[in-house]
Amino acid sequence: MASHDERLTFPDEPRADLDRALSDLVDRAQDVLATQGRLRALLRANLAVVEHLELPVVLERIIEAAVELVGSEYGALGVIAPGGGLEQFIHVGIPPEQARIIGHLPEGHGLLGALIDDPRPIRLEHLHDDPRSSGFPAGHPAMESFLGVPIRVRDEVYGNLYLSNQSSGAFSREDEQLVESLAASAGFAIDNARLFAETRRRQAWSAASAEITAAMLSINQSDSLSTIVNRVLVLAESDLVCMILPGPTEGTLVVEVARGQGETELTGRIFPAAGSLAASVLEGKQPRLVGDGGADAQVFAIENALGPMMAVPLISAGRAEGVLLVARVAGGLRFTPADLEMTADFAGQASLAVQLARARASEQRMLLLEDRGRIARDLHDHVIQQLFGTGLELQSVAGSIESPMERERILQAVTNLDAAVTQIRTVIFALSPRQDTRDSVRHRILDLANDLAPGLQKSPTVSFTGPVDLVVTGTLADDVVAVAREALANAAKHANAGQTGVTLDIVDGTIRLVISDNGGGITDTSRRSGLANLEERATARGGSFTVSTGPEGTSVDWSVPIDGSDDGTDAA
CATH class of the missing domain: 3.30.450.40 (GAF domain)
Known part of the structure; x- marks a missing residue:
């Protein structure tokens, strides 16, 4: 029987094997824990990327999640422009004040351009050792390790993830795989964000089209x-x-x-x-x-x-x-093509709304013209004839009255009826369709009175006597309209008149234009000097120009002979 002093011993070789097995088990457990940690980080990164629908926010979250996932110091996401190069460049890690010193953002040259031209991952331990590296501008932070991974959206390269300065010194194959997995999720997130943004834009364009159409037609x-x-x-x-x-x-x-x-x-x-x-x-x-x-x-x-x-x-x-x-x-x-499509649809609907609005306005103008024509016919066929008949009857009565005073009163009433008929004829002319007579002096003065009416207390009264449209033509008509405009403008600016009137007569071979108001008279010397041009227009045609003014009003009388009306065609 063995002695109690003998001790139990374990052979050295089996013990070493057990130590190695336990060490391998611990290492594998640590790898599993590390892998689980990275998978959890990837899941968190994916969740951070997909939880938003606004595209600018999604792009920022993608690069922030990538930087956190692999422990890099700097990161950026470059969106590729349709014609090549970079359209957007979102970066993290570089302070805003340092970014301002650097100046303009990268345009997609060097290593960034290489990833655009050949969309496959690039992983470098020393960025400057690669011949494709084009260096950095002044003020740019130093960068050593580099990892670039493309982001695809529906089999189309949307942009690239750029990461630099991994915390352990260099990016590993596992880092590349993690970022590739994140880029795949980012592609779906970007696609969803773009679809969401496009849907909202289409809704806004459709709502605007409805508003425009309603505004045009209401x-x-x-x-x-x-x-x-x-x-x-x-x-x-x-x-x-x-x-x-x-x-x-x-x-x-x-x-x-x-x-x-x-x-x-x-x-x-x-x-x-x-x-x-x-x-x-x-x-x-x-x-x-x-x-x-x-x-x-x-x-x-x-x-x-x-x-x-x-x-x-x-x-x-x-x-x-x-x-x-x-x-x-x-x-x-x-x-984008979607922007162009939505704008074209909106323009098409807006064009249709404009056409409908124009058609409706034309219809309203036609109804107005028809109504004005009816009023003009009624005035001509009924009112003028009744006034004319009344005037003839009063003249007949005046001849049978012996009292000179009573006869004079009746004849004055006849004169007033004649003046009323003249004014009604002017109204009839203004109401009638203009057709080819739009540039006649009669219409030009009526239009002038309408244009200046907002500056007066009441619309000017306008009357014509004689064949003014046949006689007053060409440069003479220009002079007449210019004189009327100047005199009415003065009345509107200075006279503070309650009533103004314009009369254009052709009597005894003379063209006479009278503009009158019941204002306070002319006191401004600059206004008097402004009338000098009107006098020049009259004298150049052999005519006369007078101004009567006082507390009860002002009357501008401009007249030229018919025979001399063509002598001053170049008058100022």
Whole structure:
């Protein structure tokens, strides 16, 4: 039997095997724990990425989650532009003040461009050792390790994740796999965010189309183009919107309405049509999308240079009547095909609403003209005839009255009836359809009285005697209208008159224009000097010009002989 002093011993070789097995088990357990930790981090990153629907927020969360996932110091997400290069560059890790010192954001050259050209992951231990590295601008922080992974949305490369300065010194294969997994989830999140944003934009455009249509059809919309432009400026999130129409001369275009940057300077601007985006859209009747405004950017740039543009035709009865030009400043986000589609749909519905509003306005004008014609016929066929018959009867009665005073009173009543008939004939002329007589001196003076009426207490009374439209033509008509405008404008500005009147007569070979008011008379010397031009117009034609003024009112009497009316065709 063995002695109690003998001790139990374990062979050295089996013990070493057990130690190694236990060490391997601990290492594997640590790897499992680390893997579980990274998987949990990946799950947290995925959750952070997919829990938002606003695209700008989603892009920021993606890069923040990637930086946290692999422990990098710096990170960025570059959105690829349709024509190559980078359209957006969202970065984390670099303080804002340092980013301002660096200046403009990367444009997609060097390693960033290599990932754009060949969308496969790039992992480098020393960034500067790679021949594709193009260095950094002044003020840029030092970067050593690098990991770049593409983000795909529906089999199309949307952008790239760029990570630098891993905390342990270099990115591992596991880091690359984790970021690739995150990029896959990010692609779905970006796609959902873009669909959500597009849906909201379509809803906004549809609501605006309904509002525009209702506005056009509910009231007499006289400023329909401005209404359309205002809505597009907000809906398209643009910096400038212009409504461009054919110009006053062949080969030119004019900015009819402008909203946004430089709208005051651009409104009414006329520019050559040749080579412009608007001209090509007018000719082709198809909307166009450009990433760089080119020559058009020089035409429309006022405060800042313009970049992305889209142009949409306004079609009416199969004819392009104008172009809606929508632009953002240089460096702004490019318009997408979806933006162009929504703008074109809106422009089409707005064009239809404008056509309907015009048709309704034309119908209302026709009804108004018919009503005015009926009133004019009634005045001519009934009222004037009754007044004329009454005047004849009063003249007959006056001849049988012996009292001179009573006879004079009746004859004065006849004179008043004649004056009333003259005024009614003027009203009939104003109510009648103008047709080819729109430029006659009679219509020009009536239009002038209507234009200046808002500045007077009451609309001026206008009367004509004799064949004024046959005699007062050409430059003589221009002089007559100019004299009437000056005298009525003076009355509106200075006289504070309750009544004003314009009389144009042709009597005994003389053309006589009288403008009178019951204001306070002329006291302003500058107003008297303003009448000197009217006297020159009269003397140049061998006529006369007199002004009678006093506390009871002012009367301007301008007359020229018919025989000398053509002598002063060049009068000022």
